[in-house]
Amino acid sequence: MEETDVPKLKVGTDKLKKGFAQMQKGGVVMDVTNAKQACIAEDSGAVAVMALERVPADIRAQGGVARMADPSKILEIMDSVSIPVMAKARIGHFVEAQALEALGVDMIDESEVLTPADPFYHIDKHKFTIPFVCGCRNLGEAVRRIWEGAFMIRTKGEAGTGNIIEAVRHQRMVTSMIKKLQIINDDELEKLTEEYAESYRRTAEVLTGKKVADDIPVFEEYTYKEVKDGVRKILNDIKKTYHRLPVVNFAAGGIATPADAALMMQLGSDGVFVGSGIFKSNNPTERAKAIVEAVANFDKPDVIAEVSKNLGEAMAGIEIETIPKEQLLQERGW
């Protein structure tokens, strides 16, 4: 206990980052594009808001490169509410992330909803004092993001569609792989470690044009061996200690109704992000409140039925099959 002799103050620790994410559990994080929407979200019981320039449905419709929001917009939203404010940076765009940290947002979403900025690397999230949330489609992506320093994982789903099927797919992919992890032996776990670390090695080989050995750096200063050690440790922690993801796990991408939100909770999510689903519906306030209630009462069908009454029309949805593969947001990141 020698630390107790030096009562110094510590900021930006892993415990504080993980703790922030833990405080969001059981909550609904809502996408907002201005102060007015942020206030509606807060009054409706959002646990946090995600400050954006355009909601995913509009990004999808308008096309073009989607970037970090205008800082003045983010500040306007931060000034208008007392709940936490999150904001999105492009995949790999560590300077957008640095700017968001300088603005003082509470959490950064390294998000596939924005246009990726780096074809090789996601952000080294350990370098930041504020926590990150990242999307995943399966356990491999989740483990890589956690190894890179994310303290919250969310399903990617398919943002801006109002269609829940992809979020369900991604949550089930993660859960079933965690179940499988419980019964595999050490050799199989080693194989899985190699498989999950593979993309770092391949990237380094593309960039250097030669075979990568264990002692070659493949992500920032970390060697391929260090990546594998890190991935193996996370897999072992999941297998032996947590029996679930070791960080908070939210659902995102396609949640449009209270029942959608409760479905994700019953499938094991710790909370939900609602993007276009609220402010693209024709009664945002009532829908926002209903989704909050549904998440808090996710296992009470009578409450879900009650809060789902007379909400007006949900956002118009999109069939995933009608989206050209190159326009699928979930394909971004690896």
Place this chain on the structure above:
Amino acid sequence: MVNGLTIGVIGIQGAVSEHLTSMRKILEETNNSGEVFIVRNKDDIKKIDALIFPGGESTIISRILFKSGLYSAISKRLKEDNLPIIGTCAGCVILASEMTDNKKDVKLLSAIDMNVKRNAFGRQKDSFEKYIDIKGFSKPYNAVFIRAPSIEKVWGNCEILAEIDNKIVMVKQEKILAVSFHPELTEDLRIHKYFLDIILENIS
């Protein structure tokens, strides 16, 4: 040693499972048998010996507390038999009698004679860990403050247990504890032990 303690953790939002784990651990370590479970129905309030209010967002916790009928069930137990309660972070806010900002978005339980200020230490970038002195504890305690509230003012029977930089961060009023930081996020279980002692004294 007491058999069959029943301790509820309000399971609306926030660090619920963390409190569950910490409280179960301390029961085990002290050889007390008992059940620690998540409370989400008002009827559960009738059967508990003590209640834990976890941290999270006070607005949402307060709203669901009220709508679900938990609020009035808890108020009733507070009046009738001094139910022991610990509230941490957002839970600390809900136990207060007054809030510094005048937003009407949180319905307070008025369980402790104190005025609280939300986000008193700033945003997440200002969140911190610090070893603090707590009255009655022989060694400093590593307190984890996450967008934490502070206790601005106390009166009546409210006793101050810890302060940092002139901000009050832990108080006790009879059988109720309010803590502005997160004892459920550390391995040090002394605050849960302190609360357990209050519970045991109450039922003996």
